[in-house]
Amino acid sequence: MRSSSYSVLPARALRAVVVLALTAGVTAAVPAAQAETTTPPVAPATTAVAAKPYMGWTSWTMQSSKYPGLNPKGDYSYLSEANVAKQTDAMAAKLKKYGYEYVNIDAGWWMDWSWTQRYDEYGRQKADPERFPSGMKAVADRIHAKGLKAGIYLPVGLEKGAYRDGTTPIWNAPGCTTADIVHDDLRTTNGWDSAYKIDFSDPCAQKYIDSQARMFADWGYDFLKLDGVGPGSSKTGDNYDNVADVAAWQQAIKAAGRPIHLELSWSLDYGHVEDWKKYSNGWRIDTDVECYCNTLVTWENSVDDRWDDAPAWTDHAGPGGWNDLDSLNVGNGEMDGLTKAERQSYATLWAIAKSPLFTGDDLTRLDSYGLKLLTDREVIAINQSSAPPAEPVTASDPQQVWAAKNPDGTYTVALFNLSDAPAAVTANWSTLGFRGKAFVRDVWNKENLGSHSGRITQALPAHGSRLFTVTPRGTDLVWTAHEAEAAANTLSGNASVAACSACSDGRKVGNLYGGGKVTVNDVVVPKAGIYQIKVAYVSGDARSVLVSANAGGATSHKFASTGDWGTANSVHVPVSLKAGANTITFDSGTGYAPDIDRIDVPKSL
Secondary structure, three states: OOOOOOOOOOOOHHHHHHHHHHOOOEEEOOOOOOOOOOOOOOOOOOOOOOOOOOEEEEOHHHHHOOOOOOOOOOOOOOOOHHHHHHHHHHHHHHOHHHOOOEEEOOOOOOEOOOOOEEEOOOOOEOOOOOOOOOOHHHHHHHHHHOOOEEEEEEEOOEEHHHHOOOOOEOOOOOOOEHHHOEOOOOOEEOOOOOEEOEOOOOHHHHHHHHHHHHHHHHHOOOEEEEEOOOOEOOEOOHHHOOHHHHHHHHHHHHHHOOOOEEEEOOOOOHHHHHHHHHHOOEEEOOOOOOOOOOOOOEOOOEOOHHHHHOHHHHHHOEOOEEEEOOOOOOOOHHHOOOOHHHHHHHHHHHHHOOOOEEEOOOHHHOOHHHHHHHHOHHHHHHHHOOOOOOEEOEOOOOEEEEEEEOOOOOEEEEEEEOOOOOEEEEEEHHHHOEEOEEEEEEOOOOEEEEEEEOEEEEEEOOOEEEEEEEEEOOEEOOEEEEEOOOOOOEEEOOOEEEEOOOOOOOEEEEOOEOOOEEEEEEEEEOOOEEEEEEEEEEOOOOEEEEEEEOOOOOEEEEEOOOOOOOOEEEEEEEEEEOOEEEEEEEEOOOOEOOEEEEEEEEOOO
């Protein structure tokens, strides 16, 4: 979530209200399907933590919305024991049989309607008796009684309200107090600076995290969302480096003896991806998907961000830890704030990217289309299969194609039209690595479309999509590689050769800005036509480049970020080549272009 569940993005006015409330008074209290087959069954829920992307529901979406009637007692007042019970019952009745299992309680369970906090005598969050009159253990027990799993939430760090005067004892840690577990200067941490940064050089600090994990384990919780984690959550710098906190939580969960899925939020720093993978089961790669408006979400704020932000993270998802795109709010129609086309595209990306499939919709009033999107067994099977996440195989332009190769040799292929007007989108088989024919199945529409030669083209509405399973019937392509930094090529302007450990030949062409360009010479093909060339590149942020052949007209293409300047990725772009020798130019124009590693050109159309 853009701030994640605790508040909103710092630039938003609502966030200021929440942060003020957070620091206000404290109430002390002592297998992929073959294309030709029929719809496959959903695999049963696994007992291993995060073996597959988790599926479930979160309270935050409705808590944060201004939709009429959702929060009658003020901001975030939707969160209550009664509402959690209603959603639990609805999930058990409508979604459980499709694999949905987690009921996740988000921020505010220890706060009253005015957002005043409650803590126990050991500085641990304590359920507000008005929101959760039965207590958190009873809530988890009720969720478990429905055959589901229970999730709970904490911000990272020691909340200021829990510190009190520093004399609060730590449970099961004689002699330890809250003054011992934080820095003497009371430096703050997390995405809202609502907590003091924990000093893990003192053994008492781990004891405090152990006490919280033990409390959750004793209550019977199966999932913990740790929020405001940095680097990330719109914060940088030493105060906001919470890697030690995450490691402490992993250790504490293990010691508590109950399997608990540890999910991190929000906009986690890509530079620490190996830490997130080492210590947690999932990490929010982006801001809040919610719009904090009179619907649950909007396309522009910020569903559409994910197409730009997900590609860099794709290679890091797998059993044990997944890239979290945030909640999937496609089930409530007008309340969601999206068109039907947008709802399908939203669900398609989440499924193929292997994001956890958890919705924030009101499960008691799913409309028929929303229920169809959330319970499509074939789409869920794609998300839960052992295949890798899909990623863009074309440039991140308004019309783009994402794909993943499945273990059975088929491909999951999604077409997206992200423009505000209808447009045709084409998936060329050459971008998947083969030529000739392929059998195509339309996954959402449950139609076998038969054999298609070379490509498939679909007319899509604004923000529309199609999802296919493609079974190759042709032959693998053969490619000719051309290194960008080769001596025979032409560099212009600021362009220069640089070392690159991630690049195919250990070098790349960089400094492509302000008119800098690289021209790859002597690209020979046997016949004239439009070739989908594969471009390997490095770019720490999303950048555009002008691509042309033989000094002809250039086309601008946007390349998604590779995450940092030490990681390479590749996409395909179309160029019109003549028979014989050609030149292909990458021109920065007036802006900044990605660094170019190499290009691969098919030897045949």
